């Protein structure tokens with residue numbers, strides 16, 4: 436409880452995750468590229484850093500919840516980045532979604548500076564982040580992960596140990612492949628049903644009444660009934676994640692035909708201007724490709 440936690444990235448996920456850390460009694464310092472997004476957490480009592488280096492100098496553990504590799508590289512390697520700070524006996528915990536290969540490489544790049552590394556991407560979106568009910572998929576030295584388990588449990592309901600650094604990201608690739616394909620599949624079925632003149636509410640109620648009525652489909656059903664897609668997990672981030680999934684699958688020699696098809700549909704969603712909507716807006720891509 437005496438640990439000082441630094442948190443970089445006050446986006447959709449980072450803000451509620453950081454708020455839960457603060458509520459649990461940890462000392463917290465935050466940094467975000469766009470300063471205005473730190474106002475709420477500062478009002479709640481967090482300290483503000485004006486650079487990643489200032490945050491790293493102060494903190495024992497530095498959490499990253501950023502878009503992806505480009506953003507992580509920016510906070511790591513910039514002139515006032517993490518690697519320009521005092522780094523001995525500290526740990527970097529990357530909770531952003533990246534590929535396993537990027538995670539393993541990041542670990543290697545941190546080693547010469549004496550920084551320990553945990554990869555800890557999350558399963559769950561904005562609401563579980565707010566409720567503190569994320570599932571945290573960890574990779575790295577087990578004793579280090581156990582040392583930070585209480586910290587993880589301020590943000591999540593479960594911490595899963597997946598293996599060495601990079602294996603948390605491998606688990607995240609696996610889960611997001613399934614997530615992307617399941618939501619695209621639901622949207623594809625609903626789009627067909629619409630063209631067959633079935634009522635969308637009735638179709639969803641029928642799906643949810645049987646074995647297909649899983650938590651995910653329940654969670655997305657209101658959006659699909661209302662045909663409005665307020666963001667939980669942005670479609671543009673799902674397209675980004677699928678790019679990592681496809682690269683990772685290719686390196687592993689795994690066939691992912693449905694993943695390739697889903698990637699094209701989410702990508703087209705960005706082209707249609709739906710990148711900032713929830714990823715269930717892939718339904719709009721399917722409508723655009725159909726004879727409505």
Ligand code: NAP
Nearest residue numbers: 444445446447448468469501502506509531532560667668
């Ligand atoms: P977001 O709302 O888009 O926030 C992205 C964060 O990254 C912001 O703080 C942004 O700073 C920062 N950033 C982007 N580019 C940067 C750069 N070049 N330099 C410094 N900072 C930069 O994203 P999010 O939804 O919170 O997602 C964060 C991570 O969690 C992603 O890897 C995502 O795939 C993963 N994830 C998201 C969800 C979800 O449901 N949203 C669920 C699970 C996992 P600014 O504010 O300055 O733009």
